[in-house]
Amino acid sequence: MNDLMQIITLISIWFSQLMSIITLTGAVRFWLKHSKVLVRIMPLKRYPKVTIVVPAHNEEVAIEKTATAILDLNYPKDKLEILFYADNCEDKTADVLDGILAQPQYQGRDAQVIRRTGTGGKAGILNDALKIAHGEYLGVYDADAMPEENALYFLVRKVLENPERYMAALGRNKTRNAKQNFLTKCINQEIVVTQRIQHCGIWQLFKIGRIPGTNFIINKQYVESIGGWRNGALTEDTDISFKIMGSGKLIALAYNSEAFQQESEKLKDYYFQRLRWAKGNYEVVINNFKHIFSRSNWRVKLETFYYSCTFFWFNADIVLSDIIFLANLIALIVHIWEPNVTLPFTITSSNILLAQILLMNWLLMILLYILQINVSMCTQYGQATTSQIWLSLASYFTYSQLFIVVSIHAVCSVCCDRIFHRDGTKWVKTKRFAD
Secondary structure, X not given: OXXXXXXXXXHHHHHHHHHHHHHHHHHHHHHHHXXXXXXXXXXXXXXXXXXXXXXXXXXXXXXXXXXXXXXXOOOOHHHEEEEEEEEOOOOOHHHHHHHHHOOHHHOOOOEEEEEEOOOOHHHHHHHHHHHHOOOOEEEEOOOOEEEOOOHHHHHHHHHOOOOOOEEEEEEEEEEOOXXXXXXXXXXXXXXXXXXXHHHHHHHHHHOOOOOOOOOEEEEHHHHHHOOOOOOOOOOHHHHXXXXXXXXXXXXXXXXXXXXXXXXXXXXXXXXXXXXXXXXXXXXXXXXXXXXXXXXXXXXXXXXHHHHXXXXXXXXXXXXXXXXXXXXXXXXXXXXXXXXXXXXXXXXXXOOHHHHHHHHHHHHHHHHHHHHHHHHHHHOOXXXXXXXXXXXXXXXXXXXXXXXXXXXXXXXXXXXXXXXXXXXXXOOOOOOOOOO
């Protein structure tokens, strides 16, 4: 039995490593191609009207810098409509926004503050905005996401390359409080790998894009045609990404478009934020799993398979490997007082080769984890440092292991939501900090 568990773990590690290597290879090809390209800000053939939506719930601490950055975007002012939503706020978010729009340099701008008391969360706000927006495209920025001056320009330029095929364009997000503490440093590494390796790699190989929740634009008419966002969706970005791919359209990657977002600085805030994301992703996988066996779009099949492996198979594999380690450790401790207790997963003459291969693959998995992080750091100005190597090693045994706990909690929560018909859309708000 112990041999079988080790073989299953070994095969799972091989497969997860293969998927990581494929993605990393695609990302390296992408950056070798684009790192030598000199990017110029040239006038566009046309400037479609864009409605930017900023959902904000009790964001008085972070909203000022975000609102100012959006109002100062390098995009024709007469082609920009901005909707700030103060959603069920109990603080001074709306008052802060009113004060900004009252400043002389912003008077006369097509911007308004909407005090909302509806339901549906962020997806509900986006659906409300969809009804009143005048733009050809909807742009979305979270209340803590400060877009770089040319962020919108690059998003629009990308969709105009193929407006019939590109229904949306996503930029990348950077951590604006990366150096705050150990947690934010680890989150920064995670964000950089996600943006610079995963997003770039799968776009290079498969032309698959994933809407990141902030710093993206999407064709308004298309959103209306698919019925808008699903109210109450915990990860409305992943949900609508699958809808776009399912219709045969693409979400294009505008890698030069950047926004700076604030990450959780407290472990509790981080945990519940990631729990919400994990639950939302599990829901999306469950809802779309049927597409693996149907005649749906191949990109949907591939994404569903990828998410299924990441959130179910590989997590189960990590849990299994931890069980093997902990079982042996506990047995070894008990053996000190009870000599008759033997190790459940032993290295004997019958399985020593298997155990050696398993150990070697665990080491390779750690090295690949560190390699991915530091390759991604090489594409980010000023982040390829020796300290990042040591941080990535430390984060493997601490930060990355926390995701296992989050995943198990999310699976249990999703199952209980369905069994007991609980409202699983409620979530704890991520705390913001002044910076």
